[in-house]
Amino acid sequence: MSILSNKKKVFHVALRGESILTNPHFNKGTAFTINERKQFGLVGRLPYQVNTLDEQCQRAYDQLLSRDTPLRKNSFLQSLKEQNSVLFYQLILRHLKELMPIVYTPTEADAIANYSHLFRRSEGLYLTLDNQDSMEEDFLEQIRGRDIDLIVCSDAEAILGIGDQGVGISTAKSAIYTLLAGIDPMKSLPVVLDVGTDNETLLTDLVYVGWRHERVRGEAYDQFVDKFIQLVRKHLPHSLLHFEDFGVTNAQRLLELYRDKHAVFNDDIQGTGAVTLAAVMSAVGVTKSTLAEQRYIIYGAGSAGLGIARQLRDGIVQIDGISVDEANERFYLIDKHGLIKESLGDLIRPMLREFVRSDKEWEGIPTNDKGEIALLEVVKKIRPTVLIGSSTNAGAFTEEVVREMAKGVDRPIILPLSNPSRLVEVDPAKANEWTNGKALLATGSPFPPARMPTGKDYIIAECNNALIYPGLGFGAVLAKARSLSDSMILAGAQRLASLSPALKDPDDALLPDFSDAPSVNFEIAIAVAEKAIAEGTSNVDWGGEEVRARGKEMQWLPIYGEYVYDENGEC
Numbered sequence: 238m239s240i241l242s243n244k245k246k247v248f249h250v251a252l253r254g255e256s257i258l259t260n261p262h263f264n265k266g267t268a269f270t271i272n273e274r275k276q277f278g279l280v281g282r283l284p285y286q287v288n289t290l291d292e293q294c295q296r297a298y299d300q301l302l303s304r305d306t307p308l309r310k311n312s313f314l315q316s317l318k319e320q321n322s323v324l325f326y327q328l329i330l331r332h333l334k335e336l337m338p339i340v341y342t343p344t345e346a347d348a349i350a351n352y353s354h355l356f357r358r359s360e361g362l363y364l365t366l367d368n369q370d371s372m373e374e375d376f377l378e379q380i381r382g383r384d385i386d387l388i389v390c391s392d393a394e395a396i397l398g399i400g401d402q403g404v405g406i407s408t409a410k411s412a413i414y415t416l417l418a419g420i421d422p423m424k425s426l427p428v429v430l431d432v433g434t435d436n437e438t439l440l441t442d443l444v445y446v447g448w449r450h451e452r453v454r455g456e457a458y459d460q461f462v463d464k465f466i467q468l469v470r471k472h473l474p475h476s477l478l479h480f481e482d483f484g485v486t487n488a489q490r491l492l493e494l495y496r497d498k499h500a501v502f503n504d505d506i507q508g509t510g511a512v513t514l515a516a517v518m519s520a521v522g523v524t525k526s527t528l529a530e531q532r533y534i535i536y537g538a539g540s541a542g543l544g545i546a547r548q549l550r551d552g553i554v555q556i557d558g559i560s561v562d563e564a565n566e567r568f569y570l571i572d573k574h575g576l577i578k579e580s581l582g583d584l585i586r587p588m589l590r591e592f593v594r595s596d597k598e599w600e601g602i603p604t605n606d607k608g609e610i611a612l613l614e615v616v617k618k619i620r621p622t623v624l625i626g627s628s629t630n631a632g633a634f635t636e637e638v639v640r641e642m643a644k645g646v647d648r649p650i651i652l653p654l655s656n657p658s659r660l661v662e663v664d665p666a667k668a669n670e671w672t673n674g675k676a677l678l679a680t681g682s683p684f685p686p687a688r689m690p691t692g693k694d695y696i697i698a699e700c701n702n703a704l705i706y707p708g709l710g711f712g713a714v715l716a717k718a719r720s721l722s723d724s725m726i727l728a729g730a731q732r733l734a735s736l737s738p739a740l741k742d743p744d745d746a747l748l749p750d751f752s753d754a755p756s757v758n759f760e761i762a763i764a765v766a767e768k769a770i771a772e773g774t775s776n777v778d779w780g781g782e783e784v785r786a787r788g789k790e791m792q793w794l795p796i797y798g799e800y801v802y803d804e805n806g807e808c
């Protein structure tokens with residue numbers, strides 16, 4: 238257990254003076270007590286007043302409000318994190334709904350795009366292909382003395398919907414694990430796998446902090462990633478390895494390659510699939526139908542689109558008890574080449590095979606000059622009940638598409654999930670207007686409520702993987718699971734769906750509000766850990782009622798403990 242866990246009342250710390258003040262994991266700033274100041278050589282290094290955490294939060298919040306743009310607020314919070322992590326997490330938890338969009342989508346997209354310009358202090362582990370000879374040494378240096386439970390890594394090729402960013406994302410995703418699930422920040426490790434970038438803006442930017450080299454692909458890339466994963470397996474065999482925002486050619490492939498060898502998890506595929514399944518379960522609860530009764534269009538068949546299709550399909554099979562082939566029949570995937578159908582040939586990624594439609598089914602349907610079938614034509618022919626966007630193609634769900642869909646179903650389920658907000662396939666307020674308030678909506682980034690024809694507000698649920706991945710990961714870590722299996726993920730998604738406000742009131746949001754995300758993720762974690770224990774993938778000898786108590790005990794909360802100077806203590 239780390240030094241900062243509030244479960245341990247007294248901490249023995251070996252740092253003194255400047256070194257404790259400049260270490261964000263130990264620093265309390267003006268909250269060091271008189272007694273601590275004397276022991277740690279801080280009396281002359283701090284102003285006279287001793288503040289409480291409440292007072293520090295108030296001051297930090299006032300300072301934050303004086304920053305006038307979301308990006309400046311993001312920079313301020315990043316600095317705070319580099320100074321005092323208890324204060325950083327405590328402040329955000331107190332204003333979760335307001336500050337999530339600052340530290341996460343949509344502002345994180347701007348922060349990542351400007352990473353080199355905003356850069357002040359390094360955080361986590363930077364592994365660069367050019368330095369791979371010293372990878373093990375660099376890795377061990379960074380994890381020295383720490384008991385790491387969770388690693389979040391990214392090669393930054395497909396950051397949200399903004400593409401290749403060279404470096405960035407792992408730290409933001411890692412902080413969300415602490416914020417929403419209580420993973421101890423000392424026990425998580427954000428990792429940048431820098432294999433170069435094809436982003437011309439970065440390559441020609443004089444202050445770019447990453448490796449100025451074209452993105453390495455193929456065998457050299459695979460060897461580099463493998464070297465890293467073998468180090469994780471060797472030195473941190475019980476950790477959970479989270480993959481984030483890898484490009485579409487690598488994401489699923491790496492997941493398949495390593496899922497039997499280590500506890501790995503791809504958030505864009507599995508986390509997005511799970512949160513979307515929960516949202517659709519909630520929506521079919523409102524329409525009093527079943528998952529199997531729906532016709533699904535998934536617009537944007539990349540990592541997220543494929544993960545969503547597979548998770549929904551598996552949900553249909555498990556929950557409604559039909560065969561995999563029958564369930565696959567309910568899906569129509571659309572990519573930048575239009576409807577995924579046989580005649581696209583090599584343009585279809587092998588992983589999409591099970592969802593390919595036959596050409597015969599589409600004979601006589603209008604195409605463009607390349608023989609591609611557009612979204613509107615698919616909507617007209619199949620009369621979807623569920624339309625999901627994971628395409629990065631802003632505005633693709635046009636008024637015509639939405640109105641056409643609404644002709645075929647009383648309550649269209651429309652989930653435009655692309656991030657950040659500016660890339661959303663349809664503004665939910667517009668979809669609400671074009672369907673006279675009938676659409677059941679959820680988006681990937683936060684949006685304001687939509688006004689219903691009745692004058693009431695309809696809350697737009699945020700269908701973002703952050704509502705589930707911290708709980709999935711925490712549950713796996715809690716149960717010391719050897720893998721994060723499909724059934725554990727399904728258990729998490731079902732628990733999330735069971736917490737949906739729409740279950741109680743069909744006019745309410747499809748998913749819990751982000752202000753409840755910590756308690757929601759805790760419930761997800763319990764469901765995941767219980768499943769791991771039940772299916773024998775866990776490495777703990779307890780279960781039943783104890784799971785919840787153990788979960789509470791393991792959670793890190795941002796509260797100061799009392800420090801005692803001890804030259805043999807933690808540092």
Ligand SMILES: NC(=O)c1ccc[n+]([C@@H]2O[C@H](COP(=O)([O-])OP(=O)(O)OC[C@H]3O[C@@H](n4cnc5c(N)ncnc54)[C@H](O)[C@@H]3O)[C@@H](O)[C@H]2O)c1
Binds near residue numbers: 572654
């Ligand atoms: N809400 C969430 O939790 C969540 C999770 C993951 C990803 N996303 C979002 O989903 C989007 C896609 O992410 P990804 O990781 O799958 O990226 P990706 O690059 O793997 O996939 C994008 C897919 O969209 C397709 N596409 C691009 N332009 C298109 C067009 N004009 N018409 C149809 N299809 C088109 C591409 O061919 C590609 O297959 C991003 O905006 C991302 O932020 C949201």
Ligand SMILES: O=C(O)C[C@H](O)C(=O)O
Binds near residue numbers: 397505701
């Ligand atoms: O990071 C997010 O906000 C969600 C998701 O992982 C994405 O890539 O868009």
Ligand SMILES: [Mg+2]
Binds near residue numbers: 397504505
């Ligand atoms: Mg992502």
